[in-house]
Amino acid sequence: xxLGKVIGTVVSSTKAKGYESRKILVIQPVNPKGSFTGTxxxxxxxxxxxxxxxxLCIEEGNSARQVIRDADAFTVKTVVAAIVDEIxx
Numbered sequence: 001x002x003l004g005k006v007i008g009t010v011v012s013s014t015k016a017k018g019y020e021s022r023k024i025l026v027i028q029p030v031n032p033k034g035s036f037t038g039t040x041x042x043x044x045x046x047x048x049x050x051x052x053x054x055x056l057c058i059e060e061g062n063s064a065r066q067v068i069r070d071a072d073a074f075t076v077k078t079v080v081a082a083i084v085d086e087i088x089x
Contacts, residue, residue: 002057003084004029006049010042025049025080027057032087043078053082 004027012024026089029038034054045059048055
């Protein structure tokens, strides 16, 4: 799993199998203190997250497909699986 912040959405008129009728979000990885790290990536939204939400993403195809309940969506690799309320250390 990867911690990230939603920084935008993607609009596409044509999508690969598994992405149809799904919202695609732009995720910027962050560390537990909230500082940006790494390169942004795209993920399917499975929890109705929005811009500025702190989220947990699954970046493994089979697990991601299980979250969206579509075993045939072989092109799906990354899914937003949770909205983070708070981080404590």
